[in-house]
Amino acid sequence: MGKIIxxxxxxxxxAMAVMQAGKSEIIANSEGARTTPSVVAINKxxxxxxxxxxxxxxxxxxxxxxxEVKRLIGRRFEDKEIQKDIKLMPYSIxxxxxxxxxxxxGKDYSSEEVSAMILSKLKADAEAFLGEPVTEAVITVPxxxxxxxxxxxxxxxxxxxxxVKRIINEPTxxxxxxxxxxxxxxxxxxxxYDLGGGTFDVSILELGDGVFEVKSTNGDTHLGGADFDRxxxxxxxxxxxxxxxxxxxxxxxxxxxxRDEAEKAKIELSTTNExxxxxxxxxxxxxxxxxxxxxxxxxxxxxxxxxxxxxTKEPCMKALKDAGLKASDINAVVLVGGMTRMPIxxxxxxxxxxxxxxxxxxxxxxxxxxxxxxxxxxxxxxKDVLLLDVTPLSLxxxxxxxxxxxxxxxxxxxxxxxxxxFSTAAxxxxxxxxxxxxxxxxxSEGNKSLGRFVLDGIASAPRGVxxxxxxxxIDANGILNVTAKDKGTSKEQSITIxxxxxxxxxxxxxxxxxxxxxxxxxxxxxxxxxxxxxLDNALYQANKMVSDNKDKISEExxxxxxxxxxxxxxxxxxxxxxxxTLEKAGKTLSDVLMPIGSKLYEAASKEEKPTDQPESEESxxxxxxxxxxxxxxxxxxxx
Amino acid sequence: xxxxxxxxxxAKPIVDDTNQQLTALTEALQRERADSQNIRRRHEQExxxxxxxxxxxxxxxxxxxxxxxxxxxxHIPNNLKDDEYIAGIxxxxxxxxxxxxxxxxxxxxxxxxxxxxxxxxxISMEEGDGDTETVVEELQPGYKINxxxxxxxxxxxxxxxLNNPEDKVNKGE
Numbered sequence: 095m096g097k098i099i100x101x102x103x104x105x106x107x108x109a110m111a112v113m114q115a116g117k118s119e120i121i122a123n124s125e126g127a128r129t130t131p132s133v134v135a136i137n138k139x140x141x142x143x144x145x146x147x148x149x150x151x152x153x154x155x156x157x158x159x160x161x162e163v164k165r166l167i168g169r170r171f172e173d174k175e176i177q178k179d180i181k182l183m184p185y186s187i188x189x190x191x192x193x194x195x196x197x198x199x200g201k202d203y204s205s206e207e208v209s210a211m212i213l214s215k216l217k218a219d220a221e222a223f224l225g226e227p228v229t230e231a232v233i234t235v236p237x238x239x240x241x242x243x244x245x246x247x248x249x250x251x252x253x254x255x256x257x258v259k260r261i262i263n264e265p266t267x268x269x270x271x272x273x274x275x276x277x278x279x280x281x282x283x284x285x286x287y288d289l290g291g292g293t294f295d296v297s298i299l300e301l302g303d304g305v306f307e308v309k310s311t312n313g314d315t316h317l318g319g320a321d322f323d324r325x326x327x328x329x330x331x332x333x334x335x336x337x338x339x340x341x342x343x344x345x346x347x348x349x350x351x352x353r354d355e356a357e358k359a360k361i362e363l364s365t366t367n368e369x370x371x372x373x374x375x376x377x378x379x380x381x382x383x384x385x386x387x388x389x390x391x392x393x394x395x396x397x398x399x400x401x402x403x404x405x406t407k408e409p410c411m412k413a414l415k416d417a418g419l420k421a422s423d424i425n426a427v428v429l430v431g432g433m434t435r436m437p438i439x440x441x442x443x444x445x446x447x448x449x450x451x452x453x454x455x456x457x458x459x460x461x462x463x464x465x466x467x468x469x470x471x472x473x474x475x476x477k478d479v480l481l482l483d484v485t486p487l488s489l490x491x492x493x494x495x496x497x498x499x500x501x502x503x504x505x506x507x508x509x510x511x512x513x514x515x516f517s518t519a520a521x522x523x524x525x526x527x528x529x530x531x532x533x534x535x536x537x538s539e540g541n542k543s544l545g546r547f548v549l550d551g552i553a554s555a556p557r558g559v560x561x562x563x564x565x566x567x568i569d570a571n572g573i574l575n576v577t578a579k580d581k582g583t584s585k586e587q588s589i590t591i592x593x594x595x596x597x598x599x600x601x602x603x604x605x606x607x608x609x610x611x612x613x614x615x616x617x618x619x620x621x622x623x624x625x626x627x628x629l630d631n632a633l634y635q636a637n638k639m640v641s642d643n644k645d646k647i648s649e650e651x652x653x654x655x656x657x658x659x660x661x662x663x664x665x666x667x668x669x670x671x672x673x674x675t676l677e678k679a680g681k682t683l684s685d686v687l688m689p690i691g692s693k694l695y696e697a698a699s700k701e702e703k704p705t706d707q708p709e710s711e712e713s714x715x716x717x718x719x720x721x722x723x724x725x726x727x728x729x730x731x732x733x
Numbered sequence: 734x735x736x737x738x739x740x741x742x743x744a745k746p747i748v749d750d751t752n753q754q755l756t757a758l759t760e761a762l763q764r765e766r767a768d769s770q771n772i773r774r775r776h777e778q779e780x781x782x783x784x785x786x787x788x789x790x791x792x793x794x795x796x797x798x799x800x801x802x803x804x805x806x807x808h809i810p811n812n813l814k815d816d817e818y819i820a821g822i823x824x825x826x827x828x829x830x831x832x833x834x835x836x837x838x839x840x841x842x843x844x845x846x847x848x849x850x851x852x853x854x855x856i857s858m859e860e861g862d863g864d865t866e867t868v869v870e871e872l873q874p875g876y877k878i879n880x881x882x883x884x885x886x887x888x889x890x891x892x893x894x895l896n897n898p899e900d901k902v903n904k905g906e
Contacts, residue, residue, distance in 0.1 A: 114768050114772060115769060137850075147851055148850070150850040150854040150885060151850035151855055153855045153856060153857060154855045154866055154890045224771060226767075226771075347873065347887070350887055351873075374801045374804065374805070375801060375804035375807075378808060382810060383808040
């Protein structure tokens with residue numbers, strides 16, 4: 095089963111990533127680079143060149159080298175962007191049906207086909223990297239892409255032999271890479287500031303119920319890193335001219351060195367305050383060689399690019415306005431694109447949105463990483479599983495009347511262990527069923543059943559006498575072990591449940607909400623079950639009293655008891671009897687029993703013959719269900 | 734405190750559920766296995782090429798120094814051409830070149846050879862006729878190690894095949 099890779103099919107550069115063992119990883123191309131230029135060429139030998147190699151031959155083969163094809167994809171020939179590009183691009187753009195084609199080596203190719211050539215290289219490189227075939231991908235597109243542009247991107251994938259499992263928005267992918275889809279807050283508003291090689295995009299997203307909605311987008315299709323580099327190079331040319339009186343613009347070698355040095359200085363100045371530009375023998379005139387030594391400070395650099403950075407502000411303000419939001423409404427700001435590494439850009443973002451932008455994921459790779467995460471989710475690699483350091487929901491067992499008795503409360507830190515002693519509900523009950531439940535509802539039927547097992551071989555005994563110790567033990571991995579042990583016979587049974595933590599956030603939320611919504615209803619139900627249990631217990635005690643003490647109770651008393659029992663039974667048998675009725679019936683019955691019980695007790699103590707009834711030892715409790723209390727252990731938390 | 738319901742005495746079959754879980758977990762395990770095998774394989778590859786990788790990065794940083802050394806030799810003033818001091822400097826450059834050659838680094842061939850974007854980066858094109866493209870000038874030398882490019886040569890290209898490059902090509906002194 096192949097991997098679903100994530101592809102950031104960019105205007106100037108593309109990148110790809112994959113989920114490996116639960117972590118996203120950038121896939122380096124066959125040349126070992128983490129990004130691949132989105133450039134395609136066909137040379138004179140009819141060889142197809144893609145990426146860095148196509149870029150290196152571009153000046154020799156300008157009319158057959160296609161770059162920035164993303165500006166064309168899915169567009170109509172009449173679009174004003176296309177008309178503009180026809181003038182700008184060195185390659186020819188021709189009308190083909192509704193859309194456009196580009197010409198390479200005398201043949202027309204649709205923009206889908208050209209994009210497919212880029213995707214084919216990425217696919218092949220990913221296969222070499224992963225050592226297995228790659229047939230499925232998630233591809234990102236700008237948020238402002240229309241249906242036709244999205245469909246064209248999908249078609250490009252198909253031509254390249256990739257099944258495009260999903261097309262997702264670039265800003266959404268960036269937000270995914272930062273895990274913002276798991277944000278706790280509802281209706282989280284996210285701003286994505288993407289200053290790339292050639293384009294600037296800002297998007298305002300709103301996250302609701304795990305779905306990202308693009309509220310607005312804005313930007314500048316011709317503002318990017320290339321403009322920054324140009325400003326720096328122009329400054330250096332001017333400096334050299336003022337020092338040496340020589341114009342370098344016609345000297346290709348010198349210009350190349352200057353460009354490389356400017357790029358290096360720009361990168362270094364993101365982390366240092368000053369760099370020495372040192373270009374010995376940069377050029378020469380009749381007087382001999384000329385060197386260029388210059389100190390460039392961050393302050394100077396920021397002064398140079400200040401206007402360009404300022405140009406990103408207006409699109410941001412417009413995007414906010416279109417989304418109907420103020421900067422203070424934004425909960426998170428995500429940076430995309432290599433240029434956002436510059437401190438001055440980060441400062442501007444902070445100024446615009448009034449908060450520190452999120453950093454940490456490489457801004458050149460963040461979109462591809464997000465696409466890979468989406469791929470992982472589609473594949474099932476990335477399950478939206480809560481980290482189980484606490485139990486997300488309560489754990490317990492089903493007890494008499496269908497009530498869930500909780501042993502481990504929700505949000506208990508794990509590992510944890512807890513025991514409680516239960517007993518039988520009927521005389522001579524030979525077995526008990528342990529039904530393990532998870533959830534917040536009072537009644538077991540509203541909760542999730544995790545499993546059940548039977549402990550049998552319980553020695554014949556009146557109800558309430560056998561002691562069944564039930565132990566819940568949940569380890570650090572969220573694996574729950576439930577053991578039931580008959581203290582009388584030492585017989586035990588257990589079950590291990592590994593799925594107790596494997597709940598998605600949605601499940602937990604749903605179950606918690608349901609519990610809240612049904613809280614009142616469940617409470618009533620539980621109270622009536624409790625009342626019924628009390629009543630049933632009183633009935634049991636009454637019958638037992640009569641049968642155990644046949645010769646000690648007067649016939650009159652037996653009749654009183656039997657009459658009261660008959661009355662109480664009628665109530666108990668009514669399935670819809672409410673708590674009050676049941677309680678009243680229970681009280682009436684115990685009011686009848688108590689004086690008779692006292693009489694028996696007095697008589698017994700006069701005879702100095704202790705009663706062997708277990709109940710009476712505990713009759714100091716004022717509750718009628720005293721006989722059921724067998725034991726209670728304190729919870730022990732293993733941390 | 735509670736009693737266990739006697740009405741429910743029989744365990745319901747939970748086999749279906751377990752089988753499903755088993756399938757899911759087996760799949761997840763297979764995926765993890767494949768992932769870890771992949772990671773191990775790549776780790777081995779990376780470890781074996783680590784030596785080259787480190788070398789390449791160090792050499793790449795040193796190359797501008799060699800470039801400038803070479804440039805300085807090209808710019809020796811006429812009155813110093815036969816100076817012994819300059820001869821010494823030239824020897825240092827030779828020594829430098831020998832060191833990187835011993836490390837397995839080769840200079841990429843340029844002038845007179847067909848233009849190949851796998852090794853060459855063209856930054857200008859001269860007028861000319863012909864189907865092939867030939868490198869006519871090297872603006873900055875390129876280097877490779879075990880056929881892996883450390884830095885591409887920056888070159889000027891001209892269409893047409895040059896039989897005897899030495900005759901026709903301006904070597905860009």
